[in-house]
Amino acid sequence: MIKSICLKNVNLKVFVGAPPAGAPSEVWGREVEFLKGRSYLLEASSGRGKSSLCSFLYGLRSDYVGEISFIGENGGELRGADCDFVKIRKRSLSMMFQEHRLFPELSSVDNVMLKSQLTGFAARRQVCEMLSRLGLEDRLDTKCAKMSYGQQQRVAFVRALCQPADFIFLDEPISHLDEENARIMSQMLKERQQSDGVGVIVTSIGYRLPYGYDDVLKL
Amino acid sequence: MRLLFKLLRQNISITQILGFVIVNLLGGVIVLFGVQAYKDFDELSRKEDQLLSKSYIVITKSVSIINTAFGSARTFSQKDIDEIKSLSSVASVGEFRTSNFRVRAEFSLGQGRGFRTDLFLDAVPDEFVKNEYSATDGGRMKWEASVDSDTIPIILPRNYLNLYNFGFAASTGNPVVSEKLLGKFPIELVIGGRRYKAFVCGLTNKINTILVPWNFVSEANEKFASGEKKRPARLILTTDATEFDDSIIDFLDEKGYIIEGDSSHVRLQNFIYSLLYVVIGVGFMFSLLAFFMLVISILLLIEKNKEKIINLFSMGYSVQQIAKTYQCLSIIVDAAVWLAAAIIASIFYPSFSMLMSTVSPGFVPASLLIIWIVAALLAVLFASMHSLVVYCQVRKICK
Numbered sequence: 188m189i190k191s192i193c194l195k196n197v198n199l200k201v202f203v204g205a206p207p208a209g210a211p212s213e214v215w216g217r218e219v220e221f222l223k224g225r226s227y228l229l230e231a232s233s234g235r236g237k238s239s240l241c242s243f244l245y246g247l248r249s250d251y252v253g254e255i256s257f258i259g260e261n262g263g264e265l266r267g268a269d270c271d272f273v274k275i276r277k278r279s280l281s282m283m284f285q286e287h288r289l290f291p292e293l294s295s296v297d298n299v300m301l302k303s304q305l306t307g308f309a310a311r312r313q314v315c316e317m318l319s320r321l322g323l324e325d326r327l328d329t330k331c332a333k334m335s336y337g338q339q340q341r342v343a344f345v346r347a348l349c350q351p352a353d354f355i356f357l358d359e360p361i362s363h364l365d366e367e368n369a370r371i372m373s374q375m376l377k378e379r380q381q382s383d384g385v386g387v388i389v390t391s392i393g394y395r396l397p398y399g400y401d402d403v404l405k406l
Numbered sequence: 407m408r409l410l411f412k413l414l415r416q417n418i419s420i421t422q423i424l425g426f427v428i429v430n431l432l433g434g435v436i437v438l439f440g441v442q443a444y445k446d447f448d449e450l451s452r453k454e455d456q457l458l459s460k461s462y463i464v465i466t467k468s469v470s471i472i473n474t475a476f477g478s479a480r481t482f483s484q485k486d487i488d489e490i491k492s493l494s495s496v497a498s499v500g501e502f503r504t505s506n507f508r509v510r511a512e513f514s515l516g517q518g519r520g521f522r523t524d525l526f527l528d529a530v531p532d533e534f535v536k537n538e539y540s541a542t543d544g545g546r547m548k549w550e551a552s553v554d555s556d557t558i559p560i561i562l563p564r565n566y567l568n569l570y571n572f573g574f575a576a577s578t579g580n581p582v583v584s585e586k587l588l589g590k591f592p593i594e595l596v597i598g599g600r601r602y603k604a605f606v607c608g609l610t611n612k613i614n615t616i617l618v619p620w621n622f623v624s625e626a627n628e629k630f631a632s633g634e635k636k637r638p639a640r641l642i643l644t645t646d647a648t649e650f651d652d653s654i655i656d657f658l659d660e661k662g663y664i665i666e667g668d669s670s671h672v673r674l675q676n677f678i679y680s681l682l683y684v685v686i687g688v689g690f691m692f693s694l695l696a697f698f699m700l701v702i703s704i705l706l707l708i709e710k711n712k713e714k715i716i717n718l719f720s721m722g723y724s725v726q727q728i729a730k731t732y733q734c735l736s737i738i739v740d741a742a743v744w745l746a747a748a749i750i751a752s753i754f755y756p757s758f759s760m761l762m763s764t765v766s767p768g769f770v771p772a773s774l775l776i777i778w779i780v781a782a783l784l785a786v787l788f789a790s791m792h793s794l795v796v797y798c799q800v801r802k803i804c805k
Binding site: 247288 | 410
């Protein structure tokens, strides 16, 4: 179980010696700690490394300098090569990718179930209820290839909720959603945070998920 | 697993799988057929070695007008024997002892059928012959007899059986006798008015005489003949090596000695072995080709599903979980193909072995278990190799 994620002087390799123009970052090159149970909004304009940071934290990329460490409940620390990201992704970290990474040949329910059955987190009925809350009740058995970008975004969100987690990363989750769906999404996320005490890290290019964030950081 | 298979089975090429199945089935049937035939022929050739304890040859002096005129010249003197004994590749030398009395044999084939003939007997020292043989009643029979015994174990030349089956039996309408059945027909030997029951312990291609225990011939020569000891006309030579080397062949040639036995039989046997090696080799080449066809097919499939594999990995699926889908596919295909190959080989092999039994009476097909064992082993080998290739490829993608 991960209690917090610590970033020590982490910076994108491409930013070293050539920082992006604009206001200085509150994350890159600084010491930052994300705590379980709290919510964070990482805000930045395009090209400031929002998705890159998510990928670093999720263990998909390592083209950064500095140090990222995961602090466990018992104070133990895991960093770099010590991390078994297969286990961490299964039990501790969940990610809603900006590009969704859904499987177009599977239905919306099957896409979520593929994730959920990894840990037996939610039954098919529960998954259908979650998708229905986001207005996808008539799209449950529709292949994702035949769904709109906004619909796919909602499926990807439900998928991110359907696993045990200490932190949930949402990379620009509502870029193609209307206000009502954004509100429902926010409500579902809140319910999850309250029930399991997960940490929430949301990125935004300006169009914010309406949420009572504990911290807003400029990237 | 069901969803994972539903996802990853996309892009499976039925044509490629079918190609693998056909080629591997062809190769598999050939390999299994070849291995079973090899086992059966090997069994046939080993029968020869079972009679005597070691690798052996029997030598005589060549028969010419000169030594026909001077009878003693075709027998081996003590000096000849000592000279042969001194050869490094010869482990031991034994003299043949010939019966000096009249032997009459009566063969009964049931229903009043049978025949009689005059025979002769020979013996080699007992250490050259195995002590025990399987008796026809399933028990063990000792290689021993005396003139007071009622039964005598004998070893017959295989030619005699062929002579009977393809000569005498064919012309007189008597039934043909297989090697297995031979022991069940009683042969009565009449020596000096006394009747002995002879049991055939085995057949040989290398000795053109009827072998009985040494003690029997010695005692019978004393009792039914003058007891005069003659010089041996034949010697049995053994070697500690698997086969005699060329040096002894050269020596025998130089001395004008002749190796007894049917050399064409040996040549035929060698030819059959070579043929079987080629058949198994060709079958294996087909199977190997099929193996690589499936490897390429699976690699292509994995490559086509590369993006899906990366996404699954990023979702929390382990390399093992992802690879399992393709491994199951290859295991099912491999097992099905080798099972089918074993079934086909098991169905058709008996027809082949029946044909072989007709041509070679000594050919007794062994259990078809070998087909199933080899098929199971190759299926496990192929499936393991395919699984390993799949695992390595998926791991490479997920790195």
